[in-house]
Amino acid sequence: MTLDPDNTRKLALAVIETEARAVADLADRIDATFLAACEHILACRGRVVVTGMGKSGHIGGKLAATFASTGTPAFFVHPGEASHGDLGMITRDDVAIALSHSGETDEILTILPLIRRLGVPLIALTGNPGSRLATEATVHLDISVEREACPLGLAPTSSTTATLAMGDALAVAVLDARGFTADDFARSHPGGRLGRRLLIHVGDIMRTGDAIPRIHAGALLRDALLEVSRKGLGMVVICNDDGAIEGVFTDGDLRRTLDRGLDLHRLTVGEVMTRNGCTARPDWLAAEALQIMESRRINALPVIDDERQRLVGAINMHDLLRAGVA
Structure with a gap:
């Protein structure tokens, strides 16, 4: 045959x-x-x-x-x-x-x-x-x-x-x-990837409390780098005394700082941080955070509340992968 x-x-x-x-x-x-x-x-x-x-x-x-x-x-x-x-x-x-x-x-x-x-x-x-x-x-x-x-x-x-x-x-x-609605569909498919994308919110999987990498703007850059290393999110969030975000410092910011030939021992993190960076909110779908990370080519996001722009959490690509969203 x-x-x-x-x-x-x-x-x-x-x-x-x-x-x-x-x-x-x-x-x-x-x-x-x-x-x-x-x-x-x-x-x-x-x-x-x-x-x-x-x-x-x-x-x-x-x-x-x-x-x-x-x-x-x-x-x-x-x-x-x-x-x-x-x-x-x-x-x-x-x-x-x-x-x-x-x-x-x-x-x-x-x-x-x-x-x-x-x-x-x-x-x-x-x-x-x-x-x-x-x-x-x-x-x-x-x-x-x-x-x-x-x-x-x-x-x-x-x-x-x-x-x-x-x-x-x-x-x-x-x-x-x-x-x-799509939410109704997700409730009848909680075990599937689509259900996870439609049901899981940023607040469900974000890191909170001491797990959030944070530091003051006046801190030395070397201390900020230690915080990045300790928390393992590839970034540190710079906050004022009220907990409001002033900026972020990421692996990308470190590379740019090195390219400028600045003295890393004397710099404060506030001098080289990125202001007005991307953030997420706890009530967002985790899939929305994923979309921002992919479109901006970043690996982590600070999570803030709606009213006072206070830091309440942090999330990175690994958190989304573990949750089955990415």
Whole structure:
């Protein structure tokens, strides 16, 4: 068995083009029926229960997960298991979404009478508007495709892609109608990097108290360098007697001082510090501090309060890395 590169490339492009066309064809079906499906989901006081068999079931599991992570409580029920007890998971406050390209999947048709008896709104996604599932549904969304991308016309390809796209359209439309925000998304994804970037604030990870490198402007430069070395942030913050920031002295300032040929033993840190440097605030997202560090090519930031410009903390790139933000 050998691979023909030209034929393989041609076939792969044909699959992508066929599936892209199937998704594009859905645009004309975002109509009043689609809006009705969204209204049922928004009005749901319970959970969205998604069901589907085979490949449609795999798409259904993904759709349920998307709803759940975007503010709509949802779960997937296998239709075969539903007729053997799992149907008890559905309550009168729920909304059901059934996926079946043919609209005649036996396992789903078996549980239709029970769903109707509960009075649960049923949203069906099928490729056959004349099917039993489509005609008995409260709302039917047409996900029919011109043809499958499989050259044999057998494996669900274009049809599953179209189902996935229509399901995502439902989830995103409902997400927007709920006013679901990035912060809401982060709260349901606390373990991921995105969640950390959206939830962790500078105040959560900044160094405080004696861990902050600080010194007075009148201190000798050599003492400032010792403070930089002791605290390990690559900078020292120069403060007045009230704790307000007057400037910072960094590794970069030291290099510039050396280039000027100044007497390091006689200099005070106030003579060579950088005034009006970048700062952060405790209520900022840690990702905002990261953005400043990256754009200004610096490795640490003093953290000040809003009112008196007092030094309350310090943060560097290593702190952001440890927190999983960088």
